[in-house]
Amino acid sequence: MRRVRIGVVGRMIGVLIVLGIAVFPIYWMFTTALSSDADLFAAQPRLVPDFGQFGVFVDALADGPTLTWLRNSTVVAVGTTALSIVLGIPLAYALSRFSFRGKVAVGLLLLMTQMLPEALMVVPLFSLYRRFELLDSLVGLVLANTAFVLPIVALVLKGAIDGVPRELEEAARVDGSRPLTVLLRINVPIIAPAIAAAAVIAFFHAWNEYVFAVTFIFNKALQPASVGLAGFVGEQGTAIQTIMAVAFMFTLPAVAFYLFAQKYVVSGMTAGAVKG
Amino acid sequence: MSAERAGADVALKRRRRSPLGSRWTPYVFLLPAAAYIFVFQAVPLVQEIYLSFTRTNLLNPTRSVWVGLENYEKIFASAGFQQTLLTTLVYVIACVVGAVGSGLGVALLLNGRFPGRGIARALVTVPWAAPGIATALIATWMLNAQYGIITRVLRALGVDVGESGILDNPDLALTAILATTIWQLFPFVAVVLLSALQSVPAELTEAAEMDGANRWWTFRVVTWQVIKPTVGLVALLMTIWSLRRFELIWLMTRGGPLGTTRTLVIDLYSQAFDSKQLGNAAAIGMVGIVIALIVVVGSRLVSRAAERGA
């Protein structure tokens, strides 16, 4: 008996359906942004973007605080990425290369931090921040976000370091290099793809974060896009087109960045997930 | 931290130095991150545990009254909280089953030769990359009771979604939230499982085929055995992430209609910020954490038992 093969055509139809489901909402965001009021509230919706309405994007960028929001989101995301990588690499190295008492506990604790909802930590962090004057500062957001993303970053990096042959390190050790030097000279270049993956994950965790930002940031000029966008929801009568245009501009960098770094993210995540 | 002493003791007992420097080395590497997590996670967590035994108002958090187990007694006695627990359970299980199931299906679909494979694999990650807030906004608009595209299509197909629309229908709101969540999660599962699938040795599947095995048998006996640990891990991640998911539900329904989408985190948030009862909120949070702990420890035990059995 020959096994039944899904023909290439069948597979492609399946793939197209999946891609349609995956991409349609983003397309619809774009189309909604580019629809006139009459189209939006018509009996039959407009299915393709009306590029004559493109002014909504220009207006959102020119009039509103959208650019400030996107800039603040970028600052928080870059800061979170840098800090979580700097802290994550040594942690991952310790977990991968050493056996020490309490290692299992450390691993479990890392997993446990994944269970803490941000909503629960807002109040105690608020009083901590107040003491250290971290409220209303992007640094404060970076610190809070790093705490939440560090465990994932460490797990991804640990998976990658697990895959680096020990012989490479031992060769360097013969030369009398110290452990930190070994880590930086030998391991870091090899696990660069995983670092890229971890960086993307950290970046977008911070890019998307909402609960801390909405509570810790007060100054309008420091609001990130997540808060600004969520502020549209409600009763202020912001046009749906504007909301969707800003949402699209908020989504686009994330999607583009992921597509670009996809290969690294996949290998890094997988390494982390499988062996974590 | 006494872990260092304990570590030192063990090293002495074993009379074996780590091959990579002194016995202190791992702790030196561990220290920055550990200190960081201690300050930003452990300390706040301990504060929350304390708060869960107090009556504390958001507006006067420094003035709290110790009430022992009162908050826990109160929440477990309330019918609303039992509904919350049930909703959370349904939500989490459906998320895990839905995301892992659809993710595995998509991974199998993508794990083959067809033109444009690279582009397809990249594009499928779009939902995962889209920010949660943007996802909530577009989902809400697509589900809009009058003008939402999904509502329009369903009505055109003769599906009765109720006059008040899907998100305001107590029978459908949770389903809509689940569909949105799974849409968001399936790419992650697919991508991770796709990599696992690619590590399935081709010789094994080919050998199985040569023996005339059918597809299902090959999958069950060969492929599944290889990807099983990854599936387990992904399912675990889905579980603990779903237990703490907030923005999506909060922005789409705020836990309504009639509490049908009120999960533990939604309840905790509205207790803390609408009712301003930090003690109650903390107690609800602790229940969530305990559930997550049970899942994690349970899954460890299961996987260890499975290893021993194998």
Added chain:
Amino acid sequence: MAHSTSPRSRRAAVALALASGLALSACSSPAGSDAPAEEEAVEPATITFAASTFGDPGLGPRLQGLIDEYNSSQDVVTIEPAAVPFPTFGQTVLTQMGGGEGPDLVRFDMPEFTSAADAGLLEPLDDLIDADELGLQPGPDEYMTVNDSRYGVIFDTSNYVMYYNTDLIPEPPTTFDEFMETAKATTQGDVYGLAFRQTQAEENGVWQDIFNYVYGFGGEWSDGEELTLNNAKNVEGLEAYQSLYDANVIPKGADAATFRKMFAQGKVGMELNNGGYLVATRGTNPDLKFSVAPIPFPVRAQGAIMAPIVINANSEHKDAATDFINWVLEEENQVALQEALGASSVATETERTEEQLAETPFLPVYDELTNSSAPQIVVGFGPQTADIRKIVVTQVIAALQGQQTMKEAMDKAQDEAEQLVG
């Protein structure tokens, strides 16, 4: 006309005009007799003023103009507006204030105002402003006192009226029966006669909407001492609300953002809303023909958005904050604020300008309702309003969904709320 200025406030206005001519406005401070003889100069400071309305696409820029006016009127105090989004406003600001932080000046809605005042987060204003001399409108002002201290002054107050599309509805209904008939007659094709909020996601909005039905049918949430959630009048009002829901004259499930857009598009005939809506609607669709009338319910009583401005007790620049409040209360700035706000009223009675009345002839409709309007709180239970609101709205929605009658809903709400307030 409700808006002729009273003799007393005219005297105050003259006095203020004189005072502002003599003194730099930066030093304007209460002229009360117990003020220290040696005026302490206001310390130079940059302070924040948080209001959800700063983020409003229509109102925001107009209010910004007023702040700019203040900032350039003197060089001692600079106000930075903080636009905290409306849906998270109370939560965000109260968390900050409870944590010992927060903006110096806040424009609160009433539920948050009473909570904050009750928790001691606000600076008492008794000695900082000269309330007796300002000619404050007494109706709204009576709610500014919590536990015998004044904690705020009205920044803006906005009465609920019935907005109607004059193309669809040439003659506004004047009784509830006509209201129902008009709503039914207008509902045709993709046009709905009426719109109101009815979803849990807009809990606060539902509360604001049902308030008009409860009070418009002679009910009240409390008698000031005891909760009266299930009194017969309340149930009657809510049954009227439900009868409209059941008559299929509203776009069910539509949130406020959607149905307001629909109103602007001529797809909704009537809506009960407050004065703030005027500016927003004009901004969305300048061509829309609409007018307003009093809500046609049996009793002339309706809700109002009352929004006091307060000083955060944590503020390090209370003198600067006080200076701004006193500046806003000056006659000419009250006029400017009222113009910026559109149909809302301000702390004192001000006269509408000819241009304003020419542009919006129906402005007096709003103004005449000020004395019969009530803030959307549970009187006597201000700090618990948010919890009672949640209980009531959940039960009302369950009734709308057919799970119980309104009577049962309110009986349950009464039980739950009584347990809550103890």
